[in-house]
Amino acid sequence: MAYDSELKDRGRLARSLSALREMLPGSFIQRDRPCGRPNCRCAKGKQLHTQYQLSVPWEGKPRTFHIPAESAEEVRKKVEMHKSFQEAAAEICEINLRRFLGRKEKKP
């Protein structure tokens, strides 16, 4: 009985992964900075420029990629998808391990 509901959960989790296939790795970063131009609105420390970045290991090195403002929300969501993917994968692994151990203990 318990196993059946676990399998149901696992199926639901596995199906949820497909909706997350557009996920992106790394950390989404948003920061407000001055641009350095003396005549800009930001020079007085007010109305700073918002920058968006994706920080991610790429080809073996930590890299930071600039994200255009119009893509910021999309990238933020896709990075969130990766977290959901990892959480779902961890739950599936947990169910599988529990089932594997349970099966093993029943053997003589």
Ligand SMILES: [Zn+2]
């Ligand atoms: Zn500026």
